[in-house]
Amino acid sequence: MVFAGGWTCQVCWKSNRPQDPVCYRCKSRRGLTPDEAEAERKALEARAELPEVVPDLVVALPVVIFRGYARAWRRGGIGILAILALEVFGGVHNVGALLVTGALGFGLVACGFAAGEVIEGMRGREVWAFIFGIGLSIIGVIGSIAAFQVLAPGLIHPTAVRWGSLIVFGGAGAAAAAGLVLLFLRRDRLASS
Numbered sequence: 001m002v003f004a005g006g007w008t009c010q011v012c013w014k015s016n017r018p019q020d021p022v023c024y025r026c027k028s029r030r031g032l033t034p035d036e037a038e039a040e041r042k043a044l045e046a047r048a049e050l051p052e053v054v055p056d057l058v059v060a061l062p063v064v065i066f067r068g069y070a071r072a073w074r075r076g077g078i079g080i081l082a083i084l085a086l087e088v089f090g091g092v093h094n095v096g097a098l099l100v101t102g103a104l105g106f107g108l109v110a111c112g113f114a115a116g117e118v119i120e121g122m123r124g125r126e127v128w129a130f131i132f133g134i135g136l137s138i139i140g141v142i143g144s145i146a147a148f149q150v151l152a153p154g155l156i157h158p159t160a161v162r163w164g165s166l167i168v169f170g171g172a173g174a175a176a177a178a179g180l181v182l183l184f185l186r187r188d189r190l191a192s193s
């Protein structure tokens, strides 16, 4: 479409209305010289090739936090299993304490490896991965509270168990939830632009 008395953008060749001070499409100034237009075109191309750094970082942050948790869970689990071995060889005969140590150790290692799968999904911006990540941390919180209550009631104060579980597992869930929210916010922005 060409407007009566309008002007043509020297950068993107869009026709603009006479009253437009800048190009409607690419925001270039009216009446650029060919050299200026060329420079403007190059700048536009360079901008188009830039990755969307900030939103990517924002979505990547939960992944980084989750990866930190996954590593901590695996190492913590292996450490707890080592304590279990020490307990067994050290002659600890409290079955409840041994069971809770073993269950926590194996549970942590399992969560750590499951989280590894989740992270792969998160990097691909798969919604299921974030939901699974939240689920994993909820299972972790409930599982570790239940493990202490069932296997070794009274070993550690229930309030301490609850807060400890929430801190150890809840942070990962919060990170996954934040990632999920950001994923949808970003999707909205992409859809509206």
Ligand SMILES: [Zn+2]
Pocket: 009, 010, 011, 012, 013, 014, 023, 024, 025, 026, 027, 028
């Ligand atoms: Zn233009």
